Amino acid sequence: EAQVTQNPRYLITVTGKKLTVTCSQNMNHEYMSWYRQDPGLGLRQIYYSMNVEVTDKGDVPEGYKVSRKEKRNFPLILESPSPNQTSLYFCASSTRGYEQFFGPGTRLTVL
Amino acid sequence: KQEVTQIPAALSVPEGENLVLNCSFTDSAIYNLQWFRQDPGKGLTSLLLIQSSQREQTSGRLNASLDKSSGRSTLYIAASQPGDSATYLCAVGRDSNYQLIWGAGTKLIIKP
Numbered sequence: 420e421a422q423v424t425q426n427p428r429y430l431i432t433v434t435g436k437k438l439t440v441t442c443s444q445n446m447n448h449e450y451m452s453w454y455r456q457d458p459g460l461g462l463r464q465i466y467y468s469m470n471v472e473v474t475d476k477g478d479v480p481e482g483y484k485v486s487r488k489e490k491r492n493f494p495l496i497l498e499s500p501s502p503n504q505t506s507l508y509f510c511a512s513s514t515r516g517y518e519q520f521f522g523p524g525t526r527l528t529v530l
Numbered sequence: 531k532q533e534v535t536q537i538p539a540a541l542s543v544p545e546g547e548n549l550v551l552n553c554s555f556t557d558s559a560i561y562n563l564q565w566f567r568q569d570p571g572k573g574l575t576s577l578l579l580i581q582s583s584q585r586e587q588t589s590g591r592l593n594a595s596l597d598k599s600s601g602r603s604t605l606y607i608a609a610s611q612p613g614d615s616a617t618y619l620c621a622v623g624r625d626s627n628y629q630l631i632w633g634a635g636t637k638l639i640i641k642p
Contacts, residue, residue: 462632521574
């Protein structure tokens with residue numbers, strides 16, 4: 420089944436404790452992206468990757484890191500999480516010109 | 531700068547009605563436009579993708595149209611059902627499908 424998977428689905432952590440949210444797709448898509456969704460602000464892009472070893476900042480990259488060492492994986496790293504990074508995070512993948520597929524989301528709470 | 535607006539922000543209709551959701555964008559130079567559905571606390575499901583050269587796309591009871599010259603897209607839902615209740619988002623592709631500009635969504639409630 421074609422899908423985008425994210426782990427964990429839910430995470431509660433404390434300020435400053437490094438964490439990684441994994442994202443994996445099995446569709447051989449070259450493009451992957453991370454979004455965050457907050458009430459009243461809609462979906463905002465954090466980082467995206469056009470292919471292996473090619474990443475770029477989206478609209479709200481501060482406080483986040485990404486890497487794309489393999490085509491299927493695109494982890495999101497929070498080196499020192501803060502409460503303002505409490506949000507619902509989505510990973511997405513696509514091939515050029517075609518629809519984007521989204522993961523189920525990761526709900527992160529930073530205390 | 532491209533901006534995407536969805537009106538209304540919320541809509542409540544009785545079951546069985548045909549309805550139209552609107553999406554407008556400020557720059558007609560788009561690559562494509564997608565409609566998504568999001569259920570509460572869940573991920574996004576792509577409903578329809580319209581390429582810039584197309585006028586409409588259909589899937590089951592859903593029909594999406596695109597008028598680039600007027601900067602508008604509509605999502606038509608025929609014979610609405612309670613299971614259609616969700617938030618519907620439109621997103622415009624910039625120079626490729628890679629980067630999307632999002633509308634804020636229309637929250638749709640279908641009353642049994």
